[in-house]
Amino acid sequence: MRAAVCVRAGGPDVLEIRELPVPAVRPGWSLVQVKGAGLNRSELRTRQGHSPNVRFPRVLGIECVGVVVASTDPALPDGTTVATVMGEMGREFDGGYAEYALLPNSLLMPVATTLPWPILAALPETYLTARGALDALGVGRENRLLIRGGTSSVGMAAASIARGQGIETAATTRRPAKIDALKAAGVDHVILDEGGSLAAKVHEVWPEGPDRVLDLVGTSTARDSLRLVRRGGTVCMAGTLSGWLIPDFEPVAMIPSGTRLTAFHSDDMKGGTAVLERVVREVEAGIYRPNVDRVFGLDEVVAAHRYMENNEATGKVVVIP
Template identity: 80%
Template sequence: MTSTTMRAAVCVRAGGPEVLEVRELPVPAVREGWSLVRVKAAGLNRSELRTRQGHSPNVTFPRVLGIECVGIVAASTDPKVREGTTVAAVMGEMGREFDGGYAEYALLPNSLLMPITTTLPWDVLAALPETYLTAQGALDALGVVPGGRGRLLIRGGTSSVGMAAASIASGYGVRTAATTRGPDKIGALTAAGADHVLVDAGGSLAAGLHSVWPGGPDHVLDLVGADTAVDSLHLVRPGGTVCVAGSLSGWLIPDFEPIAMIPSGTRLTAFHSDNLKGSAGRPVLQRVVREVEAGVYRPNVDRVFGLDDIVAAHRHMENNQAAGKVVVVP
């Protein structure tokens, strides 16, 4: 029987980590088109950090953050998803237009539910949805395929998406280089599957990268985004492709002039994980889960926090201490 109240981490206003408060709230009432999920774990994402800081449009406070979660269906209006089913959910304005995964229960649109069969522990499963769906979608956008002979550079390699992309690319047999600002994180990237690790001290990576690949990479997955996208366009080989799929440095490229800044013939694309939510993402996520269970992909869990430690979890993420995925368990 579902309790009538639940604990949730509520963002009470825009600000620093201290604006996250654990409160007792009513369990949301199920309504048509929505299902109640008992949240077992939720991955943390830097987009939630920016929402907390007040940078996300259409967000009113107080708000329970969390753009993803995994758990068990407690009550459903979807006849195809029974109570007790293990599900994951990502995006679709979770934690923005409606309350998200930082809680013991989440009321979610049926269209977001992805039923999953797995034997993985909850904290490991929670590290996969947003991270691996984004990494897979970005690699697809780049044209990185199994058995491919191309060379892939991942900028922002120790982000959870970067480590997932390294893991997938390694499974594909693709040669991979990844960047980190912290020399102490080189081992984590190597373990994730990167063949080469470059320490990014700021500025262009050209010298270090060309010592490894004189002709440059064929593909660049840029997870840093605004600060590095233009530089990435000049690092990739002529005719290569850059995919921006992260915003570690923000969302906007100042004074961006496409004709002047994109070398002739070089391709610039992007990927947003909203493209793989719900039924579109379910088969991809199920395959990722199977690969993790088989030991082919790594879950790359950095740390697991309890709900009461949500402030510390956000500080850990904001201070760039993580190498991989940060998970919260209600």
């Protein structure tokens, strides 16, 4: 089989297309023919050498969709369409950047759908993360939601879900060329983030501030998000676009009294078949609008990583083996 192998830590060029043996099944694991894999920022960071539990060479990819071709689980017979996310996929064992992947049965989520493979491949990690983060925020129709990092794949998915629920939403972007894409995704107020505090621009929209902030930029904006949200509101950290650690974190100084800080990690959604089924049904019904920015072939994985690293995408990037 063909696979994109990360041979060592480094830039996009450390991803090499190689011929590897098709993995042999073993108890508790089944073989999946990969039909599509969504690309994620965490894979970029793993490729750069920031995931301490990863040994190279490694086939990256924390998610994929495909068809079971050699099952060890009667509940997942051959021919079943499945999706899978996280569970150390693409880190402790080979992931979705390949024509076939040997995956733990516990991670495989069966889904019945006629959605095209690129669309289905754009859903698992992105929409499960967006859905889980919005649930962690406790956001409802009565709330005003600010999405920071709005043109990330999760940001676009969150905007799509919020629109489907009738939630008033604002979203940030640093690129004027991406404003129209956010409006098309259903964002009510697009805020151009030109550096520094967003307070003045946000308060033009909502004088008291948003009730909920979904921060997908991450550690560099955490303090600012906690100041932006209205007193008693909630901030959810669910992205790592700017890294994983908040330097000199001082909760008493950083978190205003009564304001809540929470987080969501997509690993909490691994095996979340019911949630994924709900997302797929909503996409099929046209309630959610999946935002596939660009589809690459497996041979183009270096270009795909470069595209992602340069922040050119507005929405999800997908690789089709």
